[in-house]
Amino acid sequence: MGGVNVIVTKSLNHDDAKEKSGSSPQATIHSHEVIIIGGGLTGLRAAIQIADAGLNGAIISKVHPLRSHSVAAQGGMNASLGNVPGEDGKNDSWEMHAYDTVKGSDYLADQDAVELMCREATSTVIELEHMGTVWSRLENGKIAQRPFGGAGFPRTCYAADRTGHNALNTLYEQLSDRDIPVYEEFFVTSLVQDRGRCNGCTAIDIKTGTVHGFVSKAVLMATGGFGRIFSRSTNALINTGDGHTLALNAGVPLKDMEFVQFHPTTLYGTNILMSEGARGEGGILLNSNGERFMEHYAPNSLDLAPRDVVARSIETEIREGRGFDGGYVNLDLTHLGADRIMERLPGIRLIAMDFAGVDPIDDPVPVQPGQHYSMGGIDVDINGATILPGLYAAGECACISVHGANRLGGNSLLETVVYGRLVADKIIEDNPIHLEPDIEPIKLAIIDIEDKIGDIMDRKDNGNFFRVKNAITDIMFNKFGIFRDSDGMDDGLVEIKNLQEQFSMLSPINKEKPFNQSLIQFLEVDGMLKLAEIIALSAIERKESRGSHTRIDHPERDDVNFLKHTVSILNGEEVDITYKPVILGMFEPKERVY
Amino acid sequence: MKLKVYRYHDGMKEPRYDTFKLKSDPGMTVLGALFQFQQQFDDSIAFHYSCRGAVCGTCAMLINKVPRLACRTQVASLIKGELKIPLSQFPAIEETVKWNPEEEILVEPLPNFPVIRDLIVDTTSFFNYYKFVEPVFKPADKTPEKERLMDPSAIPELELYTNCILCGACFGSCPIDGKNPDYLGPAALAKLYRFHIDPREKEGTDRLERANIPEGWWACEFYGNCRRVCPKGVPPLIAIAKAREQLNDINEKKEEEP
Ligand SMILES: Cc1cc2nc3c(=O)[nH]c(=O)nc-3n(C[C@H](O)[C@H](O)[C@H](O)COP(=O)(O)OP(=O)(O)OC[C@H]3O[C@@H](n4cnc5c(N)ncnc54)[C@H](O)[C@@H]3O)c2cc1C
Ligand code: SF4
Numbered sequence: 113m114g115g116v117n118v119i120v121t122k123s124l125n126h127d128d129a130k131e132k133s134g135s136s137p138q139a140t141i142h143s144h145e146v147i148i149i150g151g152g153l154t155g156l157r158a159a160i161q162i163a164d165a166g167l168n169g170a171i172i173s174k175v176h177p178l179r180s181h182s183v184a185a186q187g188g189m190n191a192s193l194g195n196v197p198g199e200d201g202k203n204d205s206w207e208m209h210a211y212d213t214v215k216g217s218d219y220l221a222d223q224d225a226v227e228l229m230c231r232e233a234t235s236t237v238i239e240l241e242h243m244g245t246v247w248s249r250l251e252n253g254k255i256a257q258r259p260f261g262g263a264g265f266p267r268t269c270y271a272a273d274r275t276g277h278n279a280l281n282t283l284y285e286q287l288s289d290r291d292i293p294v295y296e297e298f299f300v301t302s303l304v305q306d307r308g309r310c311n312g313c314t315a316i317d318i319k320t321g322t323v324h325g326f327v328s329k330a331v332l333m334a335t336g337g338f339g340r341i342f343s344r345s346t347n348a349l350i351n352t353g354d355g356h357t358l359a360l361n362a363g364v365p366l367k368d369m370e371f372v373q374f375h376p377t378t379l380y381g382t383n384i385l386m387s388e389g390a391r392g393e394g395g396i397l398l399n400s401n402g403e404r405f406m407e408h409y410a411p412n413s414l415d416l417a418p419r420d421v422v423a424r425s426i427e428t429e430i431r432e433g434r435g436f437d438g439g440y441v442n443l444d445l446t447h448l449g450a451d452r453i454m455e456r457l458p459g460i461r462l463i464a465m466d467f468a469g470v471d472p473i474d475d476p477v478p479v480q481p482g483q484h485y486s487m488g489g490i491d492v493d494i495n496g497a498t499i500l501p502g503l504y505a506a507g508e509c510a511c512i513s514v515h516g517a518n519r520l521g522g523n524s525l526l527e528t529v530v531y532g533r534l535v536a537d538k539i540i541e542d543n544p545i546h547l548e549p550d551i552e553p554i555k556l557a558i559i560d561i562e563d564k565i566g567d568i569m570d571r572k573d574n575g576n577f578f579r580v581k582n583a584i585t586d587i588m589f590n591k592f593g594i595f596r597d598s599d600g601m602d603d604g605l606v607e608i609k610n611l612q613e614q615f616s617m618l619s620p621i622n623k624e625k626p627f628n629q630s631l632i633q634f635l636e637v638d639g640m641l642k643l644a645e646i647i648a649l650s651a652i653e654r655k656e657s658r659g660s661h662t663r664i665d666h667p668e669r670d671d672v673n674f675l676k677h678t679v680s681i682l683n684g685e686e687v688d689i690t691y692k693p694v695i696l697g698m699f700e701p702k703e704r705v706y
Numbered sequence: 707m708k709l710k711v712y713r714y715h716d717g718m719k720e721p722r723y724d725t726f727k728l729k730s731d732p733g734m735t736v737l738g739a740l741f742q743f744q745q746q747f748d749d750s751i752a753f754h755y756s757c758r759g760a761v762c763g764t765c766a767m768l769i770n771k772v773p774r775l776a777c778r779t780q781v782a783s784l785i786k787g788e789l790k791i792p793l794s795q796f797p798a799i800e801e802t803v804k805w806n807p808e809e810e811i812l813v814e815p816l817p818n819f820p821v822i823r824d825l826i827v828d829t830t831s832f833f834n835y836y837k838f839v840e841p842v843f844k845p846a847d848k849t850p851e852k853e854r855l856m857d858p859s860a861i862p863e864l865e866l867y868t869n870c871i872l873c874g875a876c877f878g879s880c881p882i883d884g885k886n887p888d889y890l891g892p893a894a895l896a897k898l899y900r901f902h903i904d905p906r907e908k909e910g911t912d913r914l915e916r917a918n919i920p921e922g923w924w925a926c927e928f929y930g931n932c933r934r935v936c937p938k939g940v941p942p943l944i945a946i947a948k949a950r951e952q953l954n955d956i957n958e959k960k961e962e963e964p
């Protein structure tokens with residue numbers, strides 16, 4: 113094992129490091145005080161905080177930070193700025209924001225975390241403004257706010273329909289200004305531990321195919337969601353839940369993985385999001401008989417009923433044979449007229465034209481529900497700390513539990529920036545007591561990963577692993593989608609197990625090292641298969657309907673037995689499911705009526 | 707329908723082109739076609755992707771000799787010839803291989819960037835130019851407690867430039883970048899201009915001075931390819947023209963003063 117020559121770099125510029133390292137068996141190890149895995153809003157905000165505290169931090173990301181999923185967020189970020197008064201001229205407050213969030217969560221959110229997020233919301237939005245974000249504005253020059261589902265106030269601050277793009281670019285600009293190193297196109301493969309602490313990670317440099325080591329005093333996971341485990345998803349193709357898998361393999365539990373949000377209107381075919389704004393402007397949903405079917409499901413609020421209600425209604429129409437071939441319904445905007453569509457929904461029109469070849473001015477847009485957000489994630493406390501000292505998580509990959517069983521629109525962008533900053537503060541606070549990390553465990557971890565890849569590459573090819581990738585996503589959408597029941601889920605679990613079995617014998621055909629994107633996808637699927645099993649088990653065990661988790665066989669919410677978080681952990685190859693209490697305090701659970 | 711794809715990796719003397727018979731479903735994009743190629747024909751192909759929804763700027767490449775986002779370009783529209791864009795031609799973009807637009811879709815890496823492998827190009831210099839223009843907000847006044855106010859009527863012009871997704875299509879389409887590798891290029895200049903017109907920054911021409919060099923505002927020869935290929939409707943050309951005008955005004959004033 114001692115045969116690996118190691119070069120340790122403390123350099124800020126990893127290119128220097130690369131030059132010094134030769135080909136295998138030499139390995140390159142980079143040293144930073146804090147390693148941040150992920151370059152989305154969470155990772156960038158944390159990196160800025162770490163740098164401003166004078167610590168040596170670095171970002172590792174499998175894509176250029178500006179290509180992170182955060183760039184795609186449309187609608188906005190919630191904060192009780194009170195720039196737009198509510199009904200009766202009432203003013204908004206962080207308490208009301210907290211109430212809406214807890215109610216929206218179907219009372220599964222931890223109320224201390226919700227309180228913290230809502231208290232920090234206004235200063236967070238203003239901070240982004242101070243960094244240069246271009247927000248949409250009101251006539252009086254203040255940041256504009258719009259109403260969003262489940263909120264009692266026009267609370268959502270927005271930058272047209274490009275909020276994520278504007279915010280991410282702002283943070284990236286700040287990052288560039290501070291010369292914070294970014295290890296771009298590095299795919300993180302494992303977390304490394306020494307004497308009970310997390311002290312770094314390994315990653316494949318995708319460009320060369322070599323495994324690098326990273327040694328640090330703390331690691332922050334900011335790897336985003338796992339939407340791509342579902343065949344129909346609004347997420348970027350890179351959202352494969354890698355961070356969840358990394359944590360799990362390091363012995364860290366995941367929490368509330370059964371709670372997956374489905375958005376009712378995603379474009380048929382690609383599942384690109386068609387914002388709720390389309391129905392807000394008067395768009396209506398029609399089935400293949402031309403009926404406005406929402407009349408049967410939500411006679412009062414019709415097409416503007418809450419997201420989960422509309423998603424369930426569309427899915428029912430399709431299942432009962434009143435959808436179109438392929439499984440979709442129509443979102444009709446034609447009656448709004450060309451002027452209104454071009455003025456209010458230009459982005460939506462462009463998406464429909466580019467991706468479905470349909471101009472909504474003349475023709476209805478084909479839509480179907482799709483996976484949108486992962487409420488569950490790495491189990492962390494209110495500081496973002498996991499049970500493994502030195503390992504923290506924030507953003508969509510974490511479950512600090514501000515969204516509970518159902519996330520409100522506009523709260524996740526908020527969460528990324530608030531907790532990106534606060535968890536970084538916690539890391540800064542914890543940092544001085546740490547010992548100098550040892551590089552021996554990192555060296556061993558590099559060998560482990562090289563061996564693992566070697567084993568995968570040596571397998572006899574007897575099939576195309578992309579088929580497994582496509583199969584697992586179909587199973588997840590069909591058996592663990594909008595409607596769940598025990599028969600379907602039990603079948604689904606058996607199929608997942610079968611796929612795991614098949615996959616363990618497969619291998620990418622391409623055996624080259626540089627830019628082996630097939631291998632990267634292979635490793636992603638490897639993790640997805642385990643996460644699928646965890647989602648399945650968590651959902652099977654939760655015998656109630658709460659928020660996004662709708663069970664036909666258990667239609668009621670059951671606070672007596674299930675007002676608790678699901679905690680899943682790996683025990684060898686097995687998954688153990690346990691529970692822990694929800695933190696209440698501000699608001700007592702009530703029935704959720706809108 | 708066939709996909710004809712540029713292939714290159716270290717150690718090859720000449721790039722080669724692979725042709726793959728495509729099963730084209732309605733709505734299929736060139737990115738979707740590349741995934742089909744990868745999954746059914748050769749999993750060693752390398753190309754960049756992320757959002758698949760034309761917002762992240764990752765997948766710009768040369769498709770039928772026009773720089774475009776692969777995820778936004780529909781195979782069917784290419785075949786029907788709906789996506790023809792008239793461009794000023796230059797060596798980096800011109801014919802490198804014979805191809806039949808009636809039945810083939812030609813996919814090549816973005817011009818004006820060094821090719822690393824297959825469709826993946828090295829964007830280092832593109833992002834160096836981005837950094838060169840100091841793309842970070844520099845407010846005119848001290849940080850107030852609340853948000854800085856902003857006249858909503860200032861926003862539409864600002865948005866024209868903040869909409870840039872740094873995909874590099876404009877850079878790849880620019881004849882000047884093709885012949886002068888030191889030219890900052892349309893995206894970096896548009897980014898600079900975005901900060902220049904931000905009403906929260908100090909008024910004046912300090913920002914513009916940053917690119918008041920031969921490789922900056924003055925290198926452009928107004929071919930206009932950048933504007934035509936931009937998937938987000940960003941007009942670098944207008945920024946460049948206005949910047950020059952303002953810098954000229956200053957010079958004139960300086961000359962008038964004794
Ligand atoms: C279409 C759409 C619209 C949305 N709109 C809104 C909205 O309007 N308002 C709102 O509040 N929320 C919205 N959301 C949700 C919100 O966008 C996300 O929850 C949020 O952006 C997640 O940010 P993040 O920083 O946690 O992760 P991401 O932005 O997903 O970043 C993850 C990072 O981790 C890196 N990474 C992942 N795995 C690895 C690995 N193995 N090795 C190295 N790096 C890795 C990636 O490269 C990336 O940089 C929307 C979501 C979707 C899908
Ligand atoms: S200006 Fe347009 S073409 Fe150029 S990088 Fe920006 S979005 Fe791409």
Ligand code: FES
Pocket residue numbers: 754755756757758759760761762763764765766775776777778
């Ligand atoms: S994949 Fe994001 S722009 Fe094409």
